[in-house]
Amino acid sequence: MLAIGGLAKRFGAVQALDGVTFDARPGELFGFVGGNGAGKTTTMRIVLGVLASDSGTVRWQGRPIDADVRRRIGYMPEERGLYPKMKVGAQLEYLARLHGMDVATARDAVRRWTERVGIEARIGDEVQKLSLGNQQRVQLCAALVHDPDVLVLDEPFSGLDPTAVETMSGVLREKADAGTPVIFSSHQLELVERLCDRVGIISAGAMVAVGTVEDLRTGDSTRYDVVGPPRGWADELAGVRVLGVEESPVGPRTRVELGAGADDQALLAAATAAGAVREFTPYRPPLTELYRDAVADHAPPRQEVAS
Amino acid sequence: MSAPLSPARTVALVARREIGMQLRSRSFLYGLLLTLAIFAGYGLLFSFIGSEGSSSTLGVTAEARALTPALQQAGQQQGQTVAITDVDRAGGEAQVRSGGLDALLTRGPDGFELIGQDSVDSTLQRIVTGTVGQQARDSALRSAGVDPATVDRAGTVGVSTLVPEDPLRGQRLGLAFAVAILLFFSLTSYGGAVAQGVVEEKSSRVVELLLSTIKPLHLLAGKILGLGAVGLLQLLILGAIGTVGALAFGVLTVPTAVLSALGLAVLWYLLGFFLYATLYASAGALVSRQEELQSAVAPLIFPLLIPFVIAVSVLPNDPRNGLATVLSFVPFFSPTLMPARAALGVAPWWQVLISALLTLGAIAVMVWVAARIYRNSVLRTGAKVSWREAISGR
The missing domain is CATH 3.40.190.10 (Periplasmic binding protein-like II)
Structure with a gap:
């Protein structure tokens, strides 16, 4: 397990990270979401040791992470980068060897991964001659070629075409199923929701929510959709706030939020009293909504500290 | 399988990549041919000027x-x-x-x-x-x-020297000239290649990927060692072609003098290269794009050009020139001046030794400074990093 505890980092006057804490467990895909400048990239850079944190810890299997563990991480930086004039195969082999692989294993891994992402035909071409999409595939190979124990990928899906998104999702799922913790950041919340086992939402340098999408929903299970009773049935109920009403084929759909102390059974009774109830379901907000709420609830104004 | 790399193996891997990329690139061959052409051109020019003036x-x-x-x-x-x-x-x-x-x-x-x-x-x-x-x-x-x-007899002044005049003076002059030019070209072109390489890694962003698995110092050391080795190879090829050519055409007649001059040229190339490579690498680390590199490395041409000009313009007429003698002990100037003076036969071995030791000391200091600058600025992109920021790490 990769455990990140209380990371803090300040750049000049800006507190970029302010106590970031979460963990990524073996066999799980961890989605790391947050706005621009929320601290995703800074966190990942600190995990990889490319940046030093001001305080906080990064632990792998319970021990503080060191160069030897970092060597076992597969990393895709936000700023994609490969040697433009180096051939795909030679480049991947070089990177694999820098991670400590011997020549034969490295060559074997290069062949396997280029085949897996479908660029085996371009192995002898210079990287700069490849299309942007294919360069991204090489970049993914660069993160995977040394058979890492952990994957840390910064925006791996940005700029990918739909087929490449499928390839990427497939590869990440495969790695996770094989027991490798995979952390990746993304702006594409539907993708994160579909793909990830757990999600961490970061805002202004602090984690505002961590858990499975299901956890995040039920942790906030005070919203219900009631279909059937006529419009306005819940307007006067004590402890209940109406979030919205829309028409559905079987009657009006009223979305309500229960206040503190309000009871869902009392709500149901009130609904049945108002009219025939066709549906009564806890509302499961999509990640987009959870994200918006989490960020809105917690986002303090970015701390500006005089240096 | 996969095992931790020792620092030496890491540096060797990086160096090997640099050597491979350089030797495979066309610029190595073209650089070699161009330098040969420049040498041949100089030779022709001088013999032309010589023949022109004598009638x-x-x-x-x-x-x-x-x-x-x-x-x-x-x-x-x-x-x-x-x-x-x-x-x-x-x-x-x-x-x-x-x-x-x-x-x-x-x-x-x-x-x-x-x-x-x-x-x-x-x-x-x-x-x-x-x-x-x-x-x-x-x-x-x-x-x-x-x-x-x-009246003529009364006005005649006889000229003689206490030490017999050196019959090889002309050859020594030619050698000193060739050594100065060879060192100047090698240092500027391979120093430039170091800066170029650092910026290439920065501008293509590959450096972040590399530094997520190896240390900045190892990356820098591998790059400098690899490019230094390629520069040395070029120097040896040019030296060998020059020696064989000069002996074959009878321009030079004393192989031992040529070989000792070439030996000193190699020693001073290595000292000068490591000294200047640190500067070039730092300059490269401060900028983010190739276009900004020219202005960052431009100041470095002066400490290289000044001793070169002294070596080719002052020393031939005045091998014991006081300023040249003093400067030949100053690190940054010594890599061009000391071997030129040695080739002229006016620098005893102890002077060469002292000057080499001083340069080694300067290299030790510069490696420390450059490693610091490199570590502090190689991952910073965007605006040019100032020297002061880079050294202080703020």
Whole structure:
């Protein structure tokens, strides 16, 4: 397990990270979401040791992470980068060897991964001659070629075409199923929701929510959709706030939020009293909504500290 | 399988990549050919200038004809062949204008006149004025009843040296010249390659991927060692071609002098390269794009150019020049000046040793500074990082 505890980092006057804490467990895909400048990239850079944190810890299997563990991480930086004039195969082999692989294993891994992402035909071409999409595939190979124990990928899906998104999702799922913790950041919340086992939402340098999408929903299970009773049935109920009403084929759909102390059974009774109830379901907000709420609830104004 | 890499293996892997990329690139071969062409060009130019200066053509009119034998004799004494043609004034002027004659000697109302196209070669001018003055003096002495030969004898100054004159002086000069040029080109081109390589990694962003698995110092060391080795290879190839060529054409006759000069050139290349590579790497780490690199490395040309100019312009006439001697001990200047002085035979071994040790000391300091600058700025992109920020790490 990769455990990140209380990371803090300040750049000049800006507190970029302010106590970031979460963990990524073996066999799980961890989605790391947050706005621009929320601290995703800074966190990942600190995990990889490319940046030093001001305080906080990064632990792998319970021990503080060191160069030897970092060597076992597969990393895709936000700023994609490969040697433009180096051939795909030679480049991947070089990177694999820098991670400590011997020549034969490295060559074997290069062949396997280029085949897996479908660029085996371009192995002898210079990287700069490849299309942007294919360069991204090489970049993914660069993160995977040394058979890492952990994957840390910064925006791996940005700029990918739909087929490449499928390839990427497939590869990440495969790695996770094989027991490798995979952390990746993304702006594409539907993708994160579909793909990830757990999600961490970061805002202004602090984690505002961590858990499975299901956890995040039920942790906030005070919203219900009631279909059937006529419009306005819940307007006067004590402890209940109406979030919205829309028409559905079987009657009006009223979305309500229960206040503190309000009871869902009392709500149901009130609904049945108002009219025939066709549906009564806890509302499961999509990640987009959870994200918006989490960020809105917690986002303090970015701390500006005089240096 | 996969095992942790020792620092030495990491550095070796990085260096091997640099060597492979350089040797495979066209620029290595082209650089080699270009340097050879420059050397050959210099050789041709000097022999051309040499042959051009040693003879001149002079037209004389009937009034000046009496000077012809004395002019030819004076020309021989100066090591200059003066071809003299009898012409009339108008025809002579026409030939000077067309370039057929270097100058025309005639007699005007107030004495002799030397007419050139837009200037008169200074040697020819000296020969003619000397001869005319001599003639005037001789005839004045004769009319006063004194034998000019007696005066000449009384005015003769004999020149001799306490130590026998070095018969190989000309060859030493050529060697010093070649060594200075070779070092200057090697240091600027491979120092430049280091800066280029650092910026390439920065601008292509691959550096973040590399530094997520290896240390900045190892990456820097591998790059400098790899490029230094390629530069050394080029230096040896050029040195070998130059030595064989010079011995074959009889330009140089003493293989031992050539070999010791080449040996010193290699030593000083290594010292100079490591010293300058640190500077070039730091300059490269401060900028993010190739376009900004030129202005960042431009100041580095001065400490390289100054000793080079001294080596090729001051030392040939004045091998024991005080300023050159002092500068040849100063790190950054010594890599070009000391081997040039050594090739001229004016630097005893202990001077070379002291200067080499001083340079080694400077390298140690510079490696520390450069590693710091590199570590602090190699991951920073965007605006150019200032030297002060880079050193302090703020």
